[in-house]
Amino acid sequence: MNFISIHNKIKGSVSEDWLTDSQKNILTNILDNKIHDLINVYGPDGVGKTFLGWALQKRNYATYFSDIENVIEGCHIAVIDNGNSSFEEYKTILKIMELKRIKRVIYLSRNKLDAKVYSLNLALTATDIEKVVKNINSVGLNIYDLDCDNLWVLIFKKCRCYI
Known part of the structure; x- marks a missing residue:
């Protein structure tokens, strides 16, 4: 079986039942947090950030985007994956939120954003x-x-x- 087939099989199986305890803790924190418009979920490759983003989309909480270049106008809440942690990226996110009328962004990145942003570290146990x-x-x-x-x-x- 090739990468795409496996990827699609896993993505098609997304459900909250599949979330790990660490992902559930992050999900609860995101859903309960009504204060922050930008939340940075960060952690090393392969800890489940993308799967968490898919789960947020599956529950109709947010629209998932594989990277910042693909964000479209008008989605209320966006999950942006594969982000970098630079201050320039932070400014780009804020500009996109304003120009594309996005109320909230869940930003998935390997490293913590280099800005004063509410951040959650996802790690595997x-x-x-x-x-x-x-x-x-x-x-x-x-x-x-x-x-x-x-x-x-x-x-x-x-x-x-x-x-």
């Missing part, structure tokens, strides 16, 4: 990895190795994919 393995195995992707701190590596480089 051993329990999170067990949950992901259980979820992935439930759709027929058999993962055998739990010793990994990057979920994409776990799924695509350390697993044998049988469908």
Whole structure:
């Protein structure tokens, strides 16, 4: 099975039941936070930021964008993925929010934004990895190795994919 097939199978399985405890804590924090218009969720590659963004879209809370270049006008709340952490990027986000009339942005990045922004660090725990393995195995992707701190590596480089 190729990368795109696996990616689409996982994306199609998005549900809040699939969220890890760490992702659920971040989700709750985002949903309960009515004060901040810009929330930065950051963490290393493969900790589940993108999956969290997909879950926010699936529950009709936000519109997911794979990067800042694809943001469209008029969506009330945007999840912007693959962000960088520079102050220039922060200013770009604010400009996009104003020009495209976006009320709130959940900004997903590897590193914390270099600005005074409400930020949440997403990190993997051993329990999170067990949950992901259980979820992935439930759709027929058999993962055998739990010793990994990057979920994409776990799924695509350390697993044998049988469908």
